[in-house]
Amino acid sequence: MLSALAAGLHRVEGLFDRAFEARFNPWYQLGALGFFFFWVATVSGVYLFIFFDTAIVGAFESVERITHEQWYLGGVMRSLHRYASGAMVVTVTLHLIREFVLGRFRGVRWFSWLSGVPLLWLLFAAGIGGYWLVWDRLAQFIAVATSEWIDWLPMFGDTLARNFLTDRSVSDRLFSLLVYLHIAIPLFLLIGMFIHVKRMKLARTTPARRLLYGTLAALVVLSIVRPAVSAGPADLSTTVAIVELDWLYLNTYPLLDSLGAGEVWGLLVSITTLLAVVPWLFPGEQSIEAAPAVVNPANCNGCGWCFKDCPYEAITMTPHSYKPELRQAVVDPDLCTACGICEGSCPSATPFRNVAELVSGIEMPAFPLDRLRLETERALAASNVPVVFVFGCERAFAVTGIESTDVRCLSLPCIGMLPPSFADYVARQDRVAGVLVTGCPPADCYFRKGSEWTEQRFKGDRMPHLRTLAGKSKVRVLWAAAHEGEVLERVLRTMRTAREDAA
Amino acid sequence: MKTVVFRSLGQLVAFAMFIGLVGALAPGPAYRHLDAGLATIKLSLRHAGAPIAPCRERTAEELAQLAPNMRQSTVCPRERSPLVLELALDDRVVFDATLLPRGIHRDGRASVYQRLSVPAGDIDVKVRLKDDARIEGYQYQRTQRVKLAPADVLVIDFDAERGDFVFDGGSLPPRTMGHPAGGAE
Incomplete structure (x- = not known):
């Protein structure tokens, strides 16, 4: 079922690829957008706090003044604060769904997944608390409903709801506490977000600039077209019968009426528990493919390229086990995702070496260098006509589907596993008309950095560089997600035509 | 040129959909919490x-069993x-x-x-x-x-x-x- 959902998701992402290009596609940057909205809400929140009166009697009036007397800035800031917070819920929800559908919670990624779950509670607590502070009719509804909801828990001996019986029972002290909670909870959220990305090297926490400007402009437009306004001052002598809810943050409140407080607690705790155990509920296939990288000290010269390239900080450098003054890579198996990007970065991972057993400094047990050369040669040998050779990625467009007599393919767990010297190795063959290297779009690489590092290696911006006697024009790098077969086939046609013309 | 126009339009539609969703839901459709009437x-x-019970006087035996500084003659239930x-x-x-x-x-x-x-x-x-x-x-x-x-x-x-x-x-x-x-x- 997940694969069917993934196919649907890729179709939608494909439409966005067309509109935005892959590098600006918001679907590939949902987490980064979440961070961005957090900062927009923070900056606008700091501005609002300057003019906000934290006393119960002055809160509503101060928000009204901010909204109407300085609408050009205060009003827009208030709207930005609200809409950025709402946008954060949308992107975080989509981020969660997307990572689930694409299986990006398995293996060592359990940590990022699990650490993200409590952030949902903090996000909603921060948003709900913010609505409370306006002390309008919506705030009144939230205050009464939330206190009744919390009162259901046995730990609250004296009823919180008694604080909202009448206007006289609401105290400034309680209100000040709420203000500080609205500052403290987002701070905890930020710390949680930091922990959430902690295990990822170079985690993307800022969206691509063009996407960032576009999103900010869209939020400003929304703030001007539909400014956030209050719903009349709170009045506890009457019940809020009808209320315009923020369905992004307050969607559980109608359930309190229809199900009851205990049932809603049960529902939310069940959902949270279910989310938390997802990595263990759907572990995926445990095969040798997932075996962590191994270091062969005899071939490791301590260059540190694999250490720099590992997207999950699974590699550290230590003094070499027996070569004095040299270092050696060490893999932490608990952090290794078995992407093979380290194998692609190793300077000793070259098929040209004339040794009895081809072994590189660091390699994958499931796909060692020797096997990589063997399978490349096997794919080449399967045809005796001029061919275009394609190195692909199992997570991107399935290149094996386009294999034919004159198109030979080898699919790798991640394209970052491919040492550039292999492209040279193949391109040097006389009957190879061209080499095509493809994988996930860099903005959405399954293993985060495989495509980006490969692109840089082939451009000569990252070690190991592509050096080829066959001419760099013979080697092309083209990114194609699972749904972008058309683009790949179009380029293949061009390469074939070029070959025929040359012939 | 055609691609640029197509892309710009596509982006506009995507941004409009996004802010449309956020704007439509925050605040969104009214919810009736209390029925009319x-x-x-x-x-x-x-x-x-x-x-729960009245205070009572301790007996001499009870008082004797207590430490000297605890010998209060009247004891009242906490409950x-x-x-x-x-x-x-x-x-x-x-x-x-x-x-x-x-x-x-x-x-x-x-x-x-x-x-x-x-x-x-x-x-x-x-x-x-x-x-x-x-x-x-x-x-x-x-x-x-x-x-x-x-x-x-x-x-x-x-x-x-x-x-x-x-x-x-x-x-x-x-x-x-x-x-x-x-x-x-």
């Missing part, structure tokens, strides 16, 4: 009941009486509960918060409280006719100092009945 009664009190609270609207009992004192030793206050939705209009409210397990019947009672408009909130609390129920909200005609002390009905 209904009012709310909130019955809420926090009160410590009387001690409080549970509260028995009843609310009737138009002679129909809508709430009737025994509220246990808080704390491991049951020596704290008992509390309750109950929100009821009732048809708006004139209602005869009768509320009774028993806070002493040693005495039969209810010690406190108040009967009041109230007029509640739709969405009005009537708060019924208990003032322990005055020993009387407090009605707040709605239209309250002069108090009709009530006895803060002493006997049962």
Whole structure:
């Protein structure tokens, strides 16, 4: 079922690829957008706090003044604060769904997944608390409903709801506490977000600039077209019968009426528990493919390229086990995702070496260098006509589907596993008309950095560089997600035509 | 050129959809929390009941077993009486509960918060409280006719100092009945 959902998701992402290009596609940057909205809400929140009166009697009036007397800035800031917070819920929800559908919670990624779950509670607590502070009719509804909801828990001996019986029972002290909670909870959220990305090297926490400007402009437009306004001052002598809810943050409140407080607690705790155990509920296939990288000290010269390239900080450098003054890579198996990007970065991972057993400094047990050369040669040998050779990625467009007599393919767990010297190795063959290297779009690489590092290696911006006697024009790098077969086939046609013309 | 126009349009549509979604949901469609024609009664009190049993004098043997600095002749139980609270609207009992004192030793206050939705209009409210397990019947009672408009909130609390129920909200005609002390009905 997940694969069917993934196919649907890729179709939608494909439409966005067309509109935005892959590098600006918001679907590939949902987490980064979440961070961005957090900062927009923070900056606008700091501005609002300057003019906000934290006393119960002055809160509503101060928000009204901010909204109407300085609408050009205060009003827009208030709207930005609200809409950025709402946008954060949308992107975080989509981020969660997307990572689930694409299986990006398995293996060592359990940590990022699990650490993200409590952030949902903090996000909603921060948003709900913010609505409370306006002390309008919506705030009144939230205050009464939330206190009744919390009162259901046995730990609250004296009823919180008694604080909202009448206007006289609401105290400034309680209100000040709420203000500080609205500052403290987002701070905890930020710390949680930091922990959430902690295990990822170079985690993307800022969206691509063009996407960032576009999103900010869209939020400003929304703030001007539909400014956030209050719903009349709170009045506890009457019940809020009808209320315009923020369905992004307050969607559980109608359930309190229809199900009851205990049932809603049960529902939310069940959902949270279910989310938390997802990595263990759907572990995926445990095969040798997932075996962590191994270091062969005899071939490791301590260059540190694999250490720099590992997207999950699974590699550290230590003094070499027996070569004095040299270092050696060490893999932490608990952090290794078995992407093979380290194998692609190793300077000793070259098929040209004339040794009895081809072994590189660091390699994958499931796909060692020797096997990589063997399978490349096997794919080449399967045809005796001029061919275009394609190195692909199992997570991107399935290149094996386009294999034919004159198109030979080898699919790798991640394209970052491919040492550039292999492209040279193949391109040097006389009957190879061209080499095509493809994988996930860099903005959405399954293993985060495989495509980006490969692109840089082939451009000569990252070690190991592509050096080829066959001419760099013979080697092309083209990114194609699972749904972008058309683009790949179009380029293949061009390469074939070029070959025929040359012939 | 065609691609640029297509892409720009596509991006505009995507951004419009995004802010459209956020703008439509925050705030979104109105939610009816209380049906038309209904009012709310909130019955809420926090009160410590009387001690569960009277104080008594220790016997000479009991006193002898205590350390010299602990030899107080009178000993009073910490435990409080549970509260028995009843609310009737138009002679129909809508709430009737025994509220246990808080704390491991049951020596704290008992509390309750109950929100009821009732048809708006004139209602005869009768509320009774028993806070002493040693005495039969209810010690406190108040009967009041109230007029509640739709969405009005009537708060019924208990003032322990005055020993009387407090009605707040709605239209309250002069108090009709009530006895803060002493006997049962």
